[in-house]
Amino acid sequence: MKQRKDSKELSQKNGLMIPVSHKNVNINDGFWTQYIDLVRNVVIPYQWDALNDRIPGAEPSHAIENFRIAAGETEGEFYGCVFQDSDVAKWLEAVGYSLAAHPDSELERTADEVIDIIAKAQQENGYLNTYFTIKEPDKKWTNLRDCHELYCAGHMIEAAVAYYKATGKRKLLDVVCRFVDHIETVFGPETGKKKGYPGHEEIELALVKLYRVTGEEKYLRLSKFFIDERGRKPYYFEIEAEARGNKNFYNMWDKMGPSYFQAHLPVREQATAEGHAVRAVYLYSGMADVAAETGDKELLEACKKLWDNIISKRMYITAGIGSMSIGEAFTFDYDLPNDTAYAETCAAIGLVFFAHRMLQIDINNCYSDVMERALYNSVLSGMSQDGKRFFYVNPLEVWPEACEKNKIKEHVKVTRQPWFGCACCPPNVARLLASLGQYIYSINKDELYTHLYIGGEAEVDILGHKVIIKQETQYPWDEKVVIKVLTAQEKEFALALRIPGWCNNAKISVNGEGINIDDIKVNGYAKIKRNWKNEDVIELVLPMPVLRIKAHPNVRENIGKVALQRGPIVYCLEEVDNGANLHDILLPKNSEFRVDFESELLGGVCVITTVAERGNYITWGNELYKPDVNVESEPVTVKFIPYYAWANRTPGEMVVWVREKKF
């Protein structure tokens, strides 16, 4: 193995920004700290119990036990999904991020023990996958479409990189390098190697991480190989299916067609986001990584097209993606049903990954705005406020009886669920929140970009000069963000602050002196270039009126409706505050909104109250249909809460989009 290169060194050679590592960011924030603490104190321990089958009433995971069996430490059968290994990997990755910010020797010892087992489970030739080691040793690499071998490898790589960066321990990193070295003997452009690619993308972005941490070019090449092969004809998934006598692991995927796997076209020719939403954004993230590292403009163009398609035609206002439960998939432009949405938590997380990568290549608030929208809405809605229950599906409208009795909505749960057999979302939330620090800042030579307004301190290295940036804010509830620069010596650099797209009248002052933002705004960032002195204070004010958002007229579900947004937070109505039959509520065109911070509600949230109208149906009677009736409306006070916090009280109805009364 070559000498490890620093990721900064690798990226900056391509003129890219690089994120400031979460290791250098200490979050101390009125909003996020509670969630990050939950991950450390509740989610990671809870998931450890789950992986060890110690959650009463939950479906057993068996994931650790599978590794023990593969390691020869115990005897037994494989149990769980074919991709069960990835749960262990995602847990380890979250542990890595958590240790980076909060050293914890006991947790580290536990992780080391797991890593020892994983290392023992690795086969002589480097192969590592408990399903195929224990259950079907003769069928390795025969069904990339269904069997998630490369997907599990990708997650193990991500875990190894995170754990290595946090602890400096190489054991798991060495394991995954040996594994990838083996994979590279199986797949590649050379004669005799398979021309395959994973059914579930993930290894593409993981290999770039491994490349960045090891400097091994072949890892980058392998990632690029998987990306370039995808969707070429003849389809590899058909070739391998034929080779195994058309026996498939999951028959449901036969019906999906190649677009479910984003394998319908070479990726450079793909212009619309298709198929399984999580797979799609993981692929696009990997494509962005490879484009960044190789300077492949064509690949970057494909990323931009796919990004635009999602953002302008296939994304819920919450930044949820995936309009359809069958296939957990994208459907088509402007098809964004609120009540049958899938909008998987993992897909929103994947969209954060994609946005964050695009941001480093093509600095623009269009990416960071979406990243923020996802974080504050569809990612956070995935987890309950006690950190123990999770939504996979994040609908924008819920009618509980329909979820129970109309099967097109049976994927929509009215309450978060404790743990799933196929447990993708909970560990994904954990790893994202544990590494949240890395999404706040990026650095590009003498420019420091602030993407998110989250309280805490970051230690950054600006051209060899150490600067501490301190944010103090009650964001997203309060419009004021105070940023302090702490520096031993004066230093000239640019501090670029994201001006969110939702904000119209942002104001900035430095040491009390106002700055005209229009003069310094580039790509949605206000770039303050000056000779910064110790304890310089920037005050950023991001006015947060309640916005009445409308959807593009082609979004049929939302015609004649509005959603409320304040700052980055999308709001909803819940039955517990407003009674049942939320569909009946009409928001007058010129309603006045009152915003109150309720510290005791849902961990402390701003609520919006206003006077709306509801029909007076007292005299309607039993008729299902009536001609020429006039239903009088009555004023009624309604209370909106942040969407992410729904379903943390009495279960009931919820709506984001409310009908508007047009006068």
Next chain:
Amino acid sequence: MKQRKDSKELSQKNGLMIPVSHKNVNINDGFWTQYIDLVRNVVIPYQWDALNDRIPGAEPSHAIENFRIAAGETEGEFYGCVFQDSDVAKWLEAVGYSLAAHPDSELERTADEVIDIIAKAQQENGYLNTYFTIKEPDKKWTNLRDCHELYCAGHMIEAAVAYYKATGKRKLLDVVCRFVDHIETVFGPETGKKKGYPGHEEIELALVKLYRVTGEEKYLRLSKFFIDERGRKPYYFEIEAEARGNKNFYNMWDKMGPSYFQAHLPVREQATAEGHAVRAVYLYSGMADVAAETGDKELLEACKKLWDNIISKRMYITAGIGSMSIGEAFTFDYDLPNDTAYAETCAAIGLVFFAHRMLQIDINNCYSDVMERALYNSVLSGMSQDGKRFFYVNPLEVWPEACEKNKIKEHVKVTRQPWFGCACCPPNVARLLASLGQYIYSINKDELYTHLYIGGEAEVDILGHKVIIKQETQYPWDEKVVIKVLTAQEKEFALALRIPGWCNNAKISVNGEGINIDDIKVNGYAKIKRNWKNEDVIELVLPMPVLRIKAHPNVRENIGKVALQRGPIVYCLEEVDNGANLHDILLPKNSEFRVDFESELLGGVCVITTVAERGNYITWGNELYKPDVNVESEPVTVKFIPYYAWANRTPGEMVVWVREKKF
């Protein structure tokens, strides 16, 4: 076999009304004659070709061939659904009805030949079912839940009764009597007999028909037995499943639970319409029949409760029923999604059956109004105007791209389909239209009820006195109905005319002299009792303003929307007349409607035009979400056509429920 009794005799002993047979009704109507002719000239011959696998491009039926194989006339394997026999039976039934009104010696000869084959296919002991005769002779009566043996028997009984009544030929009647005699040795309350009942109801109502035509009380008893056993615990479907080692024919039905089969509770305890909608209304029709013949008040009460539940909470405005594709089923109160509706043509037909039976027991326009609503809307929409294509699913809103790309709508077809492997709806439409005459009048001693306004002549026997009733009308387009009484001698009797629920200001005159309807209206019928003379003329005027119908506020899909109805006809907007994006149209509160009869359009229909509004989105741009935008509306002329006639021109969008602008 006992002496055959006349159905009139049997029913009148219970004080019931009896329908005037279609044999005595000669329809000559500007609206219906074209459809009845289509059935005779196109549908029945086309279906005959289909049953004989002579439709190029259509999935083969093999239904006649199955009978030939079972009869030993040819060799081969069974092919098709387990209920393939029923297609032959439904065709024969339609032929019976058609022959009753229009003798056709060639058609009759063809039918006789089919009957000969059926008779040969009957086994020694009376058993008759080609699937079990050819394919699984050892598994007869082992899986009532899935295998449709009693369902197919029921359809064959209906065919036999219809054919016997039309032609007087007993051959098929004798076959089914022998078959039922055999069934009666297998099922019944006696020790050693199975306590089963069909998974798909149908035989219950058929057995009452057989009882009425033969006078054999045991057929009525067997029907009552099947009805009474249904839903009792322990569940028979579980008992038989265990007996066959839990091997099921269709695994999908395992997941449905007993309510899918209306077997969750004893029928007398059922108060909500549950499960597969066709099965449900066939069951309820059979229950009504048994209640009528036995005077079983408890059973009648159950029928009324189920009726009320459907009509007041689970029926589309088109009289379509079944809100969900999965299970082709009812869901729950007020769940009536327009775009994912199932609303199967067969279910609407079954609702006509149920309504017609209830009407005879409990004369009231609540039944005949629904019967009319179903006939003019969701039944007729099932067939194309050339009689060659059929809808199974009758949605109230169609977005073609969504039907193609969002799998929750994949059951919704944008164009009618030529013929299906599982061909339930086309022959069902055929048999209903071919027997339409029997739904127009009922007689109860000295009262003659007119339920439907359809031109033609009926010959009725009023207490032994022959009277001809002649209707002349351009209904449903024109509000005037002229009824002439032709009688050799003066005769006192009551002529009761349905005053439709949708009609507010009906007027009646006899021989030019006005009658106050309020004085003579009973249960929604204006009862004109007088000494009728030859050529007395009644003029009924049913004003047909365009009605703006609203749905009960609990129907979430329709909140803030209206549907247009004129007379019995529900209207819709089609893309071909109004452009795409129909969801955007807003109907002002006080729109004026213009009604024009367009003789060249869709076989001649009244269209409704009005000025509506649409948003002007020219300046919207590409943003998916925008804050605080004000979209101006522009006036636009829109054209509504009758719902039943949609999808007969260029395929495209369609909506029934249109948003209302509230000022």
